[in-house]
Amino acid sequence: MAVNLEKFQSPGKGNGLRVLKDTCVGVTVYSSLPYAYTVCIKHKKKPVCDYCLLRKEKLLRCSQCKVARYCAALCQKKAWQDHKRECICLKSIFPSVPTDSVRLVAKIIFKMLQQSDSASEELYSIFDLQSHVDKVSEEIKEGLGHLTTALQHFLKNEVQDLSQLPSGFQALEYFGKVICNSFTISDGEMQDIGVGLYPSMSLLNHSCDPNCVIVFEGRRLLLRTVKEISKREELTISYIDVKIPTEERQNQLFRQYSFTCECHGCLLRDKDEDMLAGNKQSTKDVKDLVSRLEELQSQNNTEEALRLCEDLINSSQLPDKNIHKLRILEIAMDSCIMLGQWEKALHFGKRSLEPYNLYYSNYHPVRAVQFMKIGKLQNYQRIFPEALKTLKQAFEIMKVTHGRDHSLTQQLVELLNDCEANLKAM
Structure with a gap:
């Protein structure tokens, strides 16, 4: 629960997130399960459970789609509500497997069609997320168009007509939302294992010298403070690996998130040498x-x-x-x-x-x-x-x-x- 957090207008950055009281180092200020998530394709050789995201030597494979894997029957049972429609889609294109972003957008669609509430939208909803598709290059727009075509192919046996999708839904917009707002889910050793959407956490703005970090416990996102934070001070995280020279950081941030970082480290080109x-x-x-x-x-x-x-x-x-x-x-x-x-x-x-x-x-x-x-x-x-x-x-x-x-x-x-x-x- 975001008891001590609030959304606000951050000067020059649009929406932001801040604390309502002085906060010490090493505090979990927010914890959330994802609105939707999926396992990374690249972990087919080192698979993790599609439900709890834990890695085990032997996983049970879904007998229908042959793609989803689970560490136990209990995880498979818990996952079924979210997996059953995806299962039909995966089965229809087997042995092909869609990209992570196609699979994630499909899961978002199925979640919307369920019309179920999500605690991860406590401060910011899936509909509030920005896509920035109007700011991306033509090359990226073309790539998003290919993803939209792939999504339609993937959904063909479960959603035959895009008019069945939620009112106002535009696939291009949602691929943009995923690119700008999804979080890479990592395991204990900081290895990427999945990608998920945690809408309220999309309020967090970037800093190359942030006062918070995000870690994961299975699917659960934990927002942890790494600096003393004063009442009504903005919370920030780093969107990218800080071990990158300034010019590359700037290019990566602009290409994916459509903004230019003007933090102290970027202005000084700190540590580039x-x-x-x-x-x-x-x-x-x-x-x-x-x-x-x-x-x-x-x-x-x-x-x-x-x-x-x-x-x-x-x-x-x-x-x-x-x-x-x-x-x-x-x-x-x-x-x-x-x-x-x-x-x-x-x-x-x-x-x-x-x-x-x-x-x-x-x-x-x-x-x-x-x-x-x-x-x-x-x-x-x-x-x-x-x-x-x-x-x-x-x-x-x-x-x-x-x-x-x-x-x-x-x-x-x-x-x-x-x-x-x-x-x-x-």
């Missing part, structure tokens, strides 16, 4: 190879990804704080973990900590998760004093960004207790 430190040509060469590495990862070609990462790390003269070199270190670490090469994984992970402290300053969930991963590696390799120090650093961040009751924080506490016990037993 660090992010692109080193030789320009080397930076370009490494940047060009990152997409190839990510493709190898997605194909589970882990050994080849690691080999290429190690070649780049050994040959590149770029400092670790260069964001493209840092991305190589991240991929190398994750590849080593997948291959069980713990010592190498720790080596690459430790090299990432200084850049993480530079770019994810103060309280940031990504920084907390990286510290936790490295602490796990140290604990597994029985480097208990270092592990305890790293895990405590992770906890100091995570108790603010996630809260003590979050399942990931509880896992971290268990890991800390295990590490302390091992250290005492030495």
Whole structure:
């Protein structure tokens, strides 16, 4: 419930969200289930439950559509009310699967046709959301047109005539609303697992140095404060990864959200020099190879990804704080973990900590998760004093960004207790 929040007109930004009382660091100021959501297609190889979004080794596949998966019969039963119409549509185009945005807009349509209330619309409704389709380029409009055609094809067996849709519904507008207002749902390790619409949270404006962060517990969105916030002060989040140079941030924000950020960091181009430190040509060469590495990862070609990462790390003269070199270190670490090469994984992970402290300053969930991963590696390799120090650093961040009751924080506490016990037993 948004007891201490209110919608207001933010100067120069349109609608905004602010607190009605002084608020401390590390407080959940809002919590909500989504109006509608869907699992990301790219997680077909590492599937999550379509209802609770938890990842399990074995999932039950819907016997009708063969696409939706559930961790147990109970989740499948709970999901049926929202899945039954989608199920018919998925079955009609199998083995094809629609894009995330097509599947999400279809779910929004089915939700509207149910005419059921949603707590996620407490401050701002699905009808209030802005689409900004009048501001996008012709290229993007053309892409939205293709999505509209795909949506009509997907819905053909369940909604034969678009006149059956809610009054005033325009598919192009709703694809625009999804692009501008949806949230990427992440798991405990900040990996994307789904996309959802939380209308009231669309009131939050962007800042490259925000006073709040959003984390997820399954489907549930948690808005957490990471700074002291005064009464009637606006709440802000970062719409994008802050570990991006100013020009790229500006382009990304304008392309997707149709505005130009004028925060202090953008005006000063703060940290751009660090992010692109080193030789320009080397930076370009490494940047060009990152997409190839990510493709190898997605194909589970882990050994080849690691080999290429190690070649780049050994040959590149770029400092670790260069964001493209840092991305190589991240991929190398994750590849080593997948291959069980713990010592190498720790080596690459430790090299990432200084850049993480530079770019994810103060309280940031990504920084907390990286510290936790490295602490796990140290604990597994029985480097208990270092592990305890790293895990405590992770906890100091995570108790603010996630809260003590979050399942990931509880896992971290268990890991800390295990590490302390091992250290005492030495």
